[in-house]
Amino acid sequence: MSKIHVTTTVNGDATEFLCDPRETLLDVLRDRLSLTGAKEGCGTGDCGACSVTVDGRLISSCLMLAAEAEGKEIGTVEGIATGEELHPLQRKFIEHAALQCGVCTPGILVAVKNLLERDPDPTEQQVRYWLAGNLCRCTGYDKIIRAVMDAAAEMRGAA
Amino acid sequence: MALDEYTEQTGGPADEIRSEFTKVGTSPDRPDGIDKVTGRARFGADAYAPGMLHGVIVRSPHAHARIVSIDTSRAEAAPGVKAVVTRADFADGQSGEDWAVMENVMAGDTALYDGHAVAALAATSLLEARDAARLIEVEYQILPHVTDVDEAMKDGAPVIREGAADNSVPAGMHPNVVRYHSSGHGDVDQGFAEADLVIEDHFVTAATHQGYIEPHACLATMGGDGRAELWCCTQGHWNVQKLCAATVGIEQSKLRVTASEIGGGFGGKTTVFVEPVALALSRKANKPVKVVMTRSEVFRASGPTASTSMDVKIGMKKDGTMTAARGVFRCQGGAFPGAPMEFTSMCAFAPYALKHVSQIGYDVMTNRPKQAAYRAPGSPMAAFAVESVVDELCNKLGLDPIEVRLKNASRMGTKASFGPTWDRIGLVETLEEAKAHPHFSAPLAPGAGRGISCGFWFNHGGETSVTMAMSEDGSAQLMVGTPDIGGSRASMALMAAEELGIPYENVRVTVADTASLGYNEVSHGSRVTYASGLATIQAARDTVRKLCARAAAKWGIDEDAVTWQDGCAVPSGPNAGDFDPLPIDRICRVMGRTGGPIVGHYEATPEGAGVSFATHIVDAEVDRETGATKVTRYTVVQDAGKAIHPTYVEGQFQGGAAQGIGWALNEEYVYGPDGRLQNAGFLDYRIPVASDLPMIDTVIVEVPNPGHPYGVRGVGETSICPPLAAIANAVSNAAGVRMRQLPMRPSRVLEALEDQD
Ligand code: FES
Numbered sequence: 081m082s083k084i085h086v087t088t089t090v091n092g093d094a095t096e097f098l099c100d101p102r103e104t105l106l107d108v109l110r111d112r113l114s115l116t117g118a119k120e121g122c123g124t125g126d127c128g129a130c131s132v133t134v135d136g137r138l139i140s141s142c143l144m145l146a147a148e149a150e151g152k153e154i155g156t157v158e159g160i161a162t163g164e165e166l167h168p169l170q171r172k173f174i175e176h177a178a179l180q181c182g183v184c185t186p187g188i189l190v191a192v193k194n195l196l197e198r199d200p201d202p203t204e205q206q207v208r209y210w211l212a213g214n215l216c217r218c219t220g221y222d223k224i225i226r227a228v229m230d231a232a233a234e235m236r237g238a239a
Numbered sequence: 240m241a242l243d244e245y246t247e248q249t250g251g252p253a254d255e256i257r258s259e260f261t262k263v264g265t266s267p268d269r270p271d272g273i274d275k276v277t278g279r280a281r282f283g284a285d286a287y288a289p290g291m292l293h294g295v296i297v298r299s300p301h302a303h304a305r306i307v308s309i310d311t312s313r314a315e316a317a318p319g320v321k322a323v324v325t326r327a328d329f330a331d332g333q334s335g336e337d338w339a340v341m342e343n344v345m346a347g348d349t350a351l352y353d354g355h356a357v358a359a360l361a362a363t364s365l366l367e368a369r370d371a372a373r374l375i376e377v378e379y380q381i382l383p384h385v386t387d388v389d390e391a392m393k394d395g396a397p398v399i400r401e402g403a404a405d406n407s408v409p410a411g412m413h414p415n416v417v418r419y420h421s422s423g424h425g426d427v428d429q430g431f432a433e434a435d436l437v438i439e440d441h442f443v444t445a446a447t448h449q450g451y452i453e454p455h456a457c458l459a460t461m462g463g464d465g466r467a468e469l470w471c472c473t474q475g476h477w478n479v480q481k482l483c484a485a486t487v488g489i490e491q492s493k494l495r496v497t498a499s500e501i502g503g504g505f506g507g508k509t510t511v512f513v514e515p516v517a518l519a520l521s522r523k524a525n526k527p528v529k530v531v532m533t534r535s536e537v538f539r540a541s542g543p544t545a546s547t548s549m550d551v552k553i554g555m556k557k558d559g560t561m562t563a564a565r566g567v568f569r570c571q572g573g574a575f576p577g578a579p580m581e582f583t584s585m586c587a588f589a590p591y592a593l594k595h596v597s598q599i600g601y602d603v604m605t606n607r608p609k610q611a612a613y614r615a616p617g618s619p620m621a622a623f624a625v626e627s628v629v630d631e632l633c634n635k636l637g638l639d640p641i642e643v644r645l646k647n648a649s650r651m652g653t654k655a656s657f658g659p660t661w662d663r664i665g666l667v668e669t670l671e672e673a674k675a676h677p678h679f680s681a682p683l684a685p686g687a688g689r690g691i692s693c694g695f696w697f698n699h700g701g702e703t704s705v706t707m708a709m710s711e712d713g714s715a716q717l718m719v720g721t722p723d724i725g726g727s728r729a730s731m732a733l734m735a736a737e738e739l740g741i742p743y744e745n746v747r748v749t750v751a752d753t754a755s756l757g758y759n760e761v762s763h764g765s766r767v768t769y770a771s772g773l774a775t776i777q778a779a780r781d782t783v784r785k786l787c788a789r790a791a792a793k794w795g796i797d798e799d800a801v802t803w804q805d806g807c808a809v810p811s812g813p814n815a816g817d818f819d820p821l822p823i824d825r826i827c828r829v830m831g832r833t834g835g836p837i838v839g840h841y842e843a844t845p846e847g848a849g850v851s852f853a854t855h856i857v858d859a860e861v862d863r864e865t866g867a868t869k870v871t872r873y874t875v876v877q878d879a880g881k882a883i884h885p886t887y888v889e890g891q892f893q894g895g896a897a898q899g900i901g902w903a904l905n906e907e908y909v910y911g912p913d914g915r916l917q918n919a920g921f922l923d924y925r926i927p928v929a930s931d932l933p934m935i936d937t938v939i940v941e942v943p944n945p946g947h948p949y950g951v952r953g954v955g956e957t958s959i960c961p962p963l964a965a966i967a968n969a970v971s972n973a974a975g976v977r978m979r980q981l982p983m984r985p986s987r988v989l990e991a992l993e994d995q996d
Pocket residue numbers: 119120121122123124125126127128129130131140141142143
């Protein structure tokens with residue numbers, strides 16, 4: 081089957097790739113662009129491990145065809161830190177031990193960063209509902225929520 | 240861990256239990272933290288190799304069917320396909336568990352459950368592989384099936400496999416009953432006669448899945464010379480090496496297994512599923528092959544836990560004294576022997592000092608996937624049944640649930656329900672802490688209920704090797720063989736730094752591959768911090784002895800006259816001589832000239848388990864219109880022996896509680912009348928999401944384990960033992976009706992409420 085040529089931006093870098101019409105954005109990020117931070121936990125939009133942003137909107141990259149990325153700006157976990165410097169959310173996740181195995185962490189970081197860009201001062205309940213599409217089997221979410229609230233407070237203070 | 244592996248604690252190792260620490264007990268950032276928050280950490284599916292093929296497995300759509308024929312010719316001719324394998328491409332002649340694993344990895348004559356692998360192929364792309372897999376034609380002769388544990392024991396039930404039972408099974412049982420356990424002491428009938436109230440009830444729990452977010456994944460490379468490399472997400476790569484060698488038919492040493500970062504396991508990644516298949520495909524195609532399970536394959540074909548049917552009977556006096564207890568536990572573990580019924584039996588009454596106690600377990604086969612260990616295998620179900628009956632007795636006799644448990648609690652010196660005499664244990668301490676916790680005395684909202692439960696789990700030692708190599712600058716490289724599932728690198732580094740007296744940052748912990756270190760048993764039985772930790776401490780002490788010897792040689796004094804303090808060799812007293820402390824980096828800098836590399840080892844099988852107990856308190860609200868339950872407050876009190884990294888200990892407590900909440904309220908394997916799994920995805924198999932749960936409070940109790948140099952008890956598993964019962968008690972108390980079947984999904988709660996009206 082002939083491949084489709086796609087021009088896009090990933091974490092600020094202009095990027096081109098060829099893909100099969102059936103490949104998902106997640107397949108291409110991982111298998112063609114070597115961005116394996118996004119994980120496939122289910123492939124059906126139920127776990128959030130593949131969360132990325134497309135033009136600033138949070139999506140499950142397993143549900144989007146790669147060809148649809150034409151002209152779009154993609155954000156993945158690899159783009160959250162600025163060079164060596166971790167994003168406050170990343171620092172707080174380590175500090176609060178908000179990860180155990182860490183396989184859900186990339187998707188959760190992408191999701192909560194997107195939340196804080198929309199609402200820098202969410203309530204605990206808002207964070208819990210925003211994250212309801214991101215499964216974590218290890219932590220019971222307690223420390224994740226605390227890390228998000230703490231990072232949000234720090235970011236508000238810094239702003 | 241097998242039943243006979245539990246050994247009584249004998250007062251611990253030669254060293255005294257250490258209680259003063261400078262680093263242990265703090266919670267520094269984990270060494271792999273940055274990798275895991277930046278996406279850099281490499282998990283099972285994150286490995287790629289030049290020329291790599293993608294493997295796909297064809298699975299039976301039938302619960303039970305004879306495989307008449309498999310025609311692979313069309314698939315072999317399909318674009319991109321490089322290899323197709325069936326059972327004929329694997330070794331034969333295995334026995335025991337190796338045979339069961341072989342049969343489960345790739346069916347022989349008969350598909351034993353919906354999802355059972357029957358063939359596999361590898362192609363240059365995943366899409367091509369998936370397309371070609373549809374071209375494999377399997378002709379099945381459908382056989383009668385059974386998926387329910389009680390049905391499988393009845394006369395006339397379809398037989399999964401004749402002759403599968405071992406000689407523990409009493410004569411006259413259905414051939415699906417394959418193992419039997421009986422233990423206890425005293426005379427239960429006499430005990431029941433002494434009681435003022437006896438309650439006997441029937442309880443049922445559904446099979447649940449470990450639910451790790453990372454599906455099984457591996458990358459295998461095998462050449463024509465039989466040498467192979469395997470990268471996979473596993474809790475135990477030495478076990479993977481052994482099982483793959485047996486199924487693929489090569490010597491163990493020809494296969495080097497490297498453990499990737501692991502995206503959760505909870506017991507489910509202690510065996511193999513796709514790894515032998517990837518190796519067989521790689522051997523045939525002579526190229527690297529990657530196999531990654533889909534989520535639906537994870538549910539259909541990797542290990543869920545056992546489902547159970549249980550009868551529990553307990554007698555109590557008016558003052559709360561338990562007079563006798565009896566339990567019958569029927570556990571279904573899929574189409575192979577191995578349901579953890581002996582643990583269910585042994586854990587059931589472990590929290591109680593009972594004069595008369597009896598427990599019986601049955602391991603029953605059905606047409607379901609082969610069960611795999613799940614966090615404290617077997618114990619949560621037993622606690623559900625037993626602690627529900629205890630709660631009912633307390634309610635009927637008007638007694639306080641914590642006082643009753645305190646009155647009957649197992650303590651040091653009492654005889655455990657399954658035989659040994661308890662050494663130092665912390666059950667009473669967890670109960671006292673729970674009683675004193677503000678949660679226990681907080682007023683309840685109208686319509687809410689509160690539940691209490693205790694829980695028990697062994698913790699396992701097991702074969703362990705650890706190597707500590709000193710660098711010339713005085714930093715240490717620690718090689719362990721137990722994959723880091725939840726921050727264990729941090730705990731190991733803390734213990735090593737504590738012994739060596741160097742900064743935590745100066746210890747690098749590596750999970751070594753099977754070619755680089757001696758044998759290590761899998762990361763299970765909460766053994767990592769306990770056994771690998773013990774091994775780390777001993778390897779560090781071995782290193783310190785060698786460091787002291789170098790100082791002794793330099794000073795020209797006896798080795799015994801040197802001790803180790805704060806990272807320096809020092810003369811052990813005025814008689815040893817007057818020398819300035821010799822710091823670790825100065826000893827290591829010259830090690831090449833003073834006798835060569837300094838490397839400490841530990842290779843042994845730590846005996847004796849650091850058993851642990853927990854008490855959980857739960858508040859729940861039940862919506863009487865919809866039957867939906869909301870857990871509104873949750874407190875975990877657990878004995879950790881000694882918390883090495885307290886924040887990660889809390890995390891283990893919270894994670895176990897959350898999994899327990901899912902098990903209690905939502906999660907279940909649902910089989911249709913056709914014997915097929917109806918809910919093989921996260922949408923229909925609903926694990927708790929962030930908006931389902933409250934914050935989970937934790938209290939770490941520290942009653943030192945006499946079998947560990949720092950007093951550590953494993954913490955990972957005990958936390959899932961009490962939740963099923965604690966939540967069931969909360970829901971029953973809120974709804975005013977006893978819930979005896981899990982999960983307590985809304986429809987089931989509604990039915991119970993309607994029956995009550
Ligand atoms: S992998 Fe995309 S939501 Fe699970």
